[in-house]
Amino acid sequence: MEDIKVIDLSMDDREFRNYVNTMLRKHGYVRFYMDDSRVSDEEFDNNNDIKVSKDGMRYDVQTYLNTEISEKEINETLEDMGNEGLKCGLIVTNMMVNDDIKKEAINMHIRILDRKDFDENIYE
Numbered sequence: 001m002e003d004i005k006v007i008d009l010s011m012d013d014r015e016f017r018n019y020v021n022t023m024l025r026k027h028g029y030v031r032f033y034m035d036d037s038r039v040s041d042e043e044f045d046n047n048n049d050i051k052v053s054k055d056g057m058r059y060d061v062q063t064y065l066n067t068e069i070s071e072k073e074i075n076e077t078l079e080d081m082g083n084e085g086l087k088c089g090l091i092v093t094n095m096m097v098n099d100d101i102k103k104e105a106i107n108m109h110i111r112i113l114d115r116k117d118f119d120e121n122i123y124e
Contacts, residue, residue, distance in 0.1 A: 004094060007019065007065070013065050016063055017063045020063050024052050028054055029052040030054065031051065031052050032051050032053060050062075050063070057087075057088055058088070059089060060080045060088070060090070061090045062092070064092070064093040067095065069101055069112060070101065074091070074108060077089040077110050078108055081109075088110070089108075089110035089111070090110065090111050090112075091111070093115070095115055096115045096116065
């Protein structure tokens with residue numbers, strides 16, 4: 001629970017993306033791409049892409065800090081998956097996501113890790 005408090009109180013989009021990347025690596029995911037570019041001091045490139053693999057599967061990872069997850073974010077992830085030829089996606093957010101959105105995502109091979117997942121071992 002301590003991690004989620006730090007995320008809520010002190011992280012920006014880039015720091016959250018780096019945090020997720022670090023946690024994925026600690027749990028055996030291997031990063032093969034990460035968009036971490038800063039457009040300017042005032043504006044970030046919020047593409048939020050991390051590409052990882054584990055156990056022979058490759059994943060498109062999208063991070064969303066303080067963003068309500070909806071069909072829009074699922075569709076963005078699907079688009080990235082298609083562009084990269086990936087069959088699985090992962091959306092990570094510090095917000096709560098309703099079960100209907102999670103079910104919709106699962107049907108499209110996308111797993112959503114939300115606020116309550118930070119209390120569990122979310123990256124297994």
